[in-house]
Amino acid sequence: MLDETLAILDDLIAFETVALTPNLDLVGYCSERLGAVGADIRLTHSGDGTRANLFATIGPSGDGGIVLSGHTDVVPVDAGDWSTPPFEAYHRDGRVYGRGSADMKGFIACVLALAPRFAALxxxxxxxxxxxxxxxxxxxxxxxxxxxxxxxxxRPSAAIIGEPTGMEVVAAHKGCYEYTTTVTGRSGHSSEPGRAVNAVQYATRFITGLMELGAEMTDRAPASSPYEPAPTTMSVGTITGGQARCVVADRCSLEWEMRPVQRTDADHVRTRLAELEDRLTQEMRLVHPGASIRTEVVCEVDGLEFDDASPALGLMRSLLGDTPAGVVSYGTEAGLFQAAGIPAVVWGPGHIGQAHRPDEYVEVDDLGACLAVLARLGDSLVR
Ligand SMILES: [Zn+2]
Incomplete structure (x- = not known):
């Protein structure tokens, strides 16, 4: 079973499924494997049809049962930083190296390798x-x-999201809200800045407001926050704007995010930022009526709220014994499953510290341990 898993993982790594690029080849590969064991398969697509989700059912149809879930996409690579080609699995010292090996094609390989066994039960x-x-x-x-x-x-009764948690059960995580803010000003010669509206400079004032709100979040952190760091955090990831030193920039955009520990923090931040945008916009429009600041939502993904009575947590306890329920600060799809009425936990092979880095790897021993637990899960669903 482990050899089969490793062979499948090699195949999965070779699909260059960087987020926002097509994943249909990988989905076709998984469909074929799952279809071959008689799974009922349903695909849903992105608006432009270049990416697909796959939902497959092995065993009886109808409500109940367990979802094993993984994302097919990976983060981009800077190949120069890698010791080996990132989209070719490389086996050494009990590890499989390759983009997505830990996050999270290792888990998907385990699930696909077990599919024939599940189907035979x-x-x-x-x-x-x-x-x-x-x-x-x-x-x-x-x-x-x-x-x-x-x-x-x-309507399944529980879901396991196989993110690389080092095989620890994660029962709660923060939300993940991502935004793009664009400042539109008016260009001009830098010798006459008063006749122009400098989008870069207004963007820095917006960022200052953002960072002040970030500091406020520290005071708002609930005393019982299980997270490290405890408060809602905010971070600006990119900023782009301007053409040259001697030109006043008419456009600047920034990508930023917030990781709320509680929904009320997110509401507070959005309200305060809307006020800041209004204030800055009014000032800019004194010079140029067409000036604006707009914030677009990239995503607002709810956190996974801890629920000691969650059937998903109960499932993991039945499979692993009395296991601790951990929390993490990064976001996963588990919060979305929970919000859709499907209790979820995060649990899978590999370590988050390996994810999103050059020379990402997963330990072969982790894959073996994952296979053993998922095999027990299959056995527990036998009538
Ligand atoms: Zn992931």
Whole structure:
């Protein structure tokens, strides 16, 4: 089973499924494997049809059963930073190196390798496989898959999101809200800045406001916050604007994010930022009526709220014994599953510290341990 898993992982790594690029070849590969064991397969697509989610059911149809879920996309690579080609699996010292090996094609390989075994069991409850697209860039795929499930069924009873948690059960995480803010000013000669509206300079004032709000979040952190760091955090990831030193920039945009520990923090930030945008816009429009600041939502993904009575947590306890339920600060699709009425936990092979880095790898031992637990899960669904 482990050899088969490693062979599948090699294949999966070779699909260059960077977020926002096509994943249909990989989805076709998974469909073929799951279809071959008699799984019922449903695809849902991105608006332009270049990416797909896959939802497969092994065993009986209808409500109930367990979802094993993974995202098919990976983060981009800077190949120069890698010791080996990032989209060719490289095996050494009990590790498999390659983009996505930990995050999270290792888990998907385990699920695909076990599919024939699951299909051979006489399952009393269904085992579902959910594969999504564009998780790494705005969580665009999972909401489409979940909408389809909510509207057309079935309604599974729990989901395991196989992110690389080092095989620790994660029962709560922060939300992940991502935005793009664009400042539009008016260009001009830098010797006459008063006749222009400097978009770069207004963007820095917006960022200052953002950072002040970030500092306020520290005071708002609930005493019981289980997270490290405890408060809602905010961060500006990119800023782009301007043409030359001697030209006043007419455009500047920034990408930023917030990781709320509680929904009220997110509401507070949005209200305060809208006030700041209004204030800055009014000032800019004294010089140029067409000036503006606009913030677009890339994604607003809810956190996974801790629920000690969650059937998903109960499932993990039944499989692993009395395991601690951890929390993490990064976002996953588990919050979306929970919001769609499917209790979820995060648990999978590999370590988050390996994800999103050059020379990403997963330990072969982790894959073996994952296979053993998922095999027990299959057995537990036998009628
Ligand atoms: Zn991931």
């Amino acid at each position: 006489s399952l009393g409850r269904p085992l579902h496989v959910a594969l999504t697209f564009d998780e790494e860039d705005g969580f665009h795929g999972a909401p489409i898959l979940l909408d389809d499930l909510v509207c057309n069924g079935p």
